[in-house]
Structure formats: C-alpha cells, structure tokens
Amino acid sequence: MTTVACAQLELAVGDAAGNRAAAEEAVAEAAAAGAQVVVLPELANSGYVFADAAEAAALAEPVDGPAVTAWSAAARRHGVTLVAGLCERDADGRVRNSAVLIDPSGELRARYRKAHLFGTEAEFFVPGDERPPVVEVPSVGRIGVMVCYDLEFPEWVRLAALAGTELLCAPVNWPRFPRPDGERPGEVVRVQADAAVNRLYVAACDRAGEERGTAWTGGSVIVDPDGFPLAGHRPTEGPTLLLAECDPARARDKRLGDHNDVFGDRRPELYEP
C-alpha cells in the first residue's frame, strides 16, 4: 500500500520564501504522518491571482530555481515523492503553469506544463503541448501528473490512464463557485468520474483560504478506482492534510466485475473524429 497525502495549503501570492516554508512544513508533517507521496497545490511557489503578466513573470522560476531546489531537498530529507505546481519560466523565458514530480532521492523526474488554461490564465501563461508524464517510482507506483482544469477533459485523463497511470496527482486551485445545498463541488464530482471510468486513483490538492478576493474551494480529495473518496469527502476551507492508503495494484486491474474491462470495452475505432 502507498500512503498518499494532499497538503491543502494557504499560500500568499508573491511571497516566494513564505510559500517555500509552507511547503517544507507541509512535507515534514505529511511524512511524519506516514505519507510516501505528497501533492501540493497548483502554482505553489507563486500563488495564483496575479495582478498582471509582469507579476507572473517576475514570480516564475526555472526548474533549477529556489522553489524546486527547496522541494527537492524536502523530498530527499523526508524520503517522499513530491508533486507540486510551479509557476515556471521556461528556457525561452515564457511563463508556464507547470507541475513537477520529484522522487524520494530528490531527483526531478518530470516537468509537465498545463495544456488547458482556465480563466484569465492565457494572459499569464503559454499552454503546454506535451502529454501528461507517467513516472514509475519504485515501491510507490506509476504516477501521472496534470494540473487543475486539465482534469475536466476526459480525453486528457484517458491518455494518462492508457499510458499506465495508477495514481494521478493533480495540483489544483479551484476557485469557489456557488453550488446547490448539499452538493459536492463539481470539480470533485468530475475527479470521481475520472477515477472510475479509468479505474485509477486520483489525488487532487486544492488551495485553502482566499487570495485578492478569490476564495478557494478547499476541495482537495483522494479518490479510489471505484470513484469514491478515500479522503476529502467534503470541502474544508482552511489548510488541511488529507491522507489515504492506495493500492497501486488495484489500479493496474481494469476489470469491472467478471465480464468487463474499462479499457478493453472501449471502441476506439468508433471514436475517431
């Protein structure tokens, strides 16, 4: 079994040092609680609600910058796999809404750039055009990575699933939208469906608190291959640490009952555009 954590943090836009400290503290706390995989929110180095493109650019860091360096040290120190959202400056100086996967040795194993931009993000970011990475981490499992709004495109989740993802880790920042009384956030429902139709685990780590007038949903959730939450059954608007036991072997088995297989039952020849 693999213990997976989502560290739903309250971050501060522009406070790079404070955000690094919050991440380091969260990783230490999660590791102390037994976590082997820790997911942090989207844009965990920078915060999300930028005043303008210049601010986003100023906060962006390369993947060998202070945030990833600090996260890598924390992953190594605590022996965890870390997935975190990064406001990235790429080699050409473009700003990307990225996520990194760092293994327990501290090695950067994957850098993914969000392909589906939400809200005003196109003012700040250049979208990615590479598929979600899938990284095998020994004694943990095969981890896929994507970011927030990517989860709302079932085609994208399917690609990650078909590429072997057992645990899909997604840094997210879900702005709080109105919803009917008694309903879960729609984003959580979509994550449940993503998990079930692909029979894999999903750990989506949301933000806590508010930022420049934007309130976050606090909807972090860890979902099992049946699509039911293992942790995060209801939003918690403050910071919180979710923990769940996941069995990657369960996500390698795509059978559904005695007669079905969620991959084998696909009719790809009929899906072509």
Place this chain on the structure above:
Amino acid sequence: MTTVACAQLELAVGDAAGNRAAAEEAVAEAAAAGAQVVVLPELANSGYVFADAAEAAALAEPVDGPAVTAWSAAARRHGVTLVAGLCERDADGRVRNSAVLIDPSGELRARYRKAHLFGTEAEFFVPGDERPPVVEVPSVGRIGVMVCYDLEFPEWVRLAALAGTELLCAPVNWPRFPRPDGERPGEVVRVQADAAVNRLYVAACDRAGEERGTAWTGGSVIVDPDGFPLAGHRPTEGPTLLLAECDPARARDKRLGDHNDVFGDRRPELYEP
C-alpha cells in the same frame, strides 16, 4: 423550457404485454404532469435478466413490432417525444440492445444500438457500431440517445455532444452495487460529469425493483449543464416519475464563465492516439 421526465418503471422479464401497458400508463402520467420528453428504461419491452440467449431472441422485436407500435401510438396520443430501450431483432435476425426515439407525431426518428455491452450482455446481443444519433425535435431541442454503459465512456458522450446534443436521453438498467454510506451511485456521479464537461442535460432513466435476483439501483436522474441534479437527487428503489425543466438554449452555450468554453478549450491535436 422543455419539461423532461424519466419514468422509472418496474418491468417483468418476458411479459411483453404487461411491459407495454406499464409504458403506456407511464407516458400518460408523465404527459398529464406536463412532460414533453419521456425517457423509459433500457430493454423496456423485454426486461433485462434473460435466462439464456434463446429467451432474449424470443423477446426481441423489430422496430415495427408491437412495442414500438404501442409506444408510437402513446407518443402521438399524448404529444410527447419518447425515448425507450428496445430488445431489438434486426433485419438479419441478430439481437440488439437498442433505443428508439419517437417524436410527438408518432414517427420513429432514430434507432440506436448500444455500442458498449455490459456484464453478460455479449451472450445475448450484438453490439452496435454506429454513433449516437442526435435528433432535432421542434420546440423541444436536439436530443441525443445512448444506452446505459455507453455513458461510462467519455469519448462516446463527447461525440454525441460535439454532434449537437442538448439533452442526452439514456435508457439504463443499473444493477445495484454496494457503495459507501452517504455516497451516490457511481453511475449517477459519472452522468453528472458527462453533463458538466459537455455542458448539456442528461436524463438517465433506470429500473425499479428486482428481476430474477438482480436488484436495480433506482438511480434515475436528470442533470443540468453544470452537472448538478435537477431531479433524482437520491435513489428511489420503487417506481417513480422524475420531472425537470430544461432549457435547451443553455446547452447550446458551451461557455464556462467569461474566459472558457468547454469545446473551444479542447486540444484535439494533442488527443490523437
């Protein structure tokens, strides 16, 4: 606005006359309550739990057989659009798990054959290999049709959505599976996601009761383009009539807030296998 009904019926395997009578009564009741569109369960002529392939074949009917003839008369008499699941015998004598759409004039406008077979269905049915139809019904909207397990393939729902579906009508027979306390049936969660990621309405009509030891979920639900239930918030194991007001114009608008569009934000060039 279009008033949509799901008539969650208790049917009896093999009792073709009784099942026709139940359907006629349900259409009358739904129409009296104001319904313009009525959805019936999967295999509404035959029942679902066949003893063997010979029984399924004996209960199968062509689309000009007694069931569709009776449904057509009921649709015309009450001025409703009817979508119902049909155990169909095709022109080559093969048995199909189909659905028909009959308009308020009584005309058969579409016949769809389930493309994704569930459980032991492959022992009884030949799967379809045509895409879900989308039918424009004047003053009602553009109705897409698929059957039960088809809904669990987001590629399939996306095709129906991209083809212009505003209201996706799905006859289903959801066998009752265990679920954690307080959780909705997974099938309902998946329908909610289907609706939200495509910003369309979904009306899924389930069965009531039990059949030869198989208990049905009774999870009929009508979901809006935000993915929230308009009716059928929790399963009702007995027969029930769900009604909801749907605004097809809402489902023609794929915008999500001021900056997004759930179709326009797709990256189809990245999705190719």
